[in-house]
Amino acid sequence: MYHRLASVAPAGGLMLEATFADGTVKRYDVEPLLSRWKAFEALRDVPGLFRSVRVDAGGYGVVWNDELDLECEEIWNNGVSVSGSSFRYPDALPPPLFVAEK
Numbered sequence: 001m002y003h004r005l006a007s008v009a010p011a012g013g014l015m016l017e018a019t020f021a022d023g024t025v026k027r028y029d030v031e032p033l034l035s036r037w038k039a040f041e042a043l044r045d046v047p048g049l050f051r052s053v054r055v056d057a058g059g060y061g062v063v064w065n066d067e068l069d070l071e072c073e074e075i076w077n078n079g080v081s082v083s084g085s086s087f088r089y090p091d092a093l094p095p096p097l098f099v100a101e102k
Contacts, residue, residue, distance in 0.1 A: 003076045004059035010051050014043060017082070018075045021059065026079030030070075039068060 004021040011017035014030040030050070033040040042064075043050045049064055056063045063069040 002060065003072050005055045005062065005072045005075075006059070008053055008055050008062045010053060014050060016053060016062065016075065016079075018062070018072070018079065020072070020076070024076075025082040026075055027082055028075045028079035033070075042068065 003024075005018055006021050007019045009017050011027055014034075016028045016030060017025065018028060019025050030040065030043060034044055049068075053062050053064055055061075056069065059072070061069050061071040062075070
């Protein structure tokens, strides 16, 4: 099964907080990647780079720049669920609060 991300944000240190399209929220520690892949060291060494994280266009991963990305399945499989999250994306948009007269 493929998961899709709705949003991602830095959560202190080298931790990400990722919200998936189904409302699941997970925290993922990026720090172990620094010792596995040299390219990820830039997230620690380049000021502001880690905070520039964003969801890729399709929602199947996160990106920092043209050289650094991480698939959402890594976050899903190895992230820690944040309990108490009840947010869910609606299947349909609610009716507008204001409708202009014709």
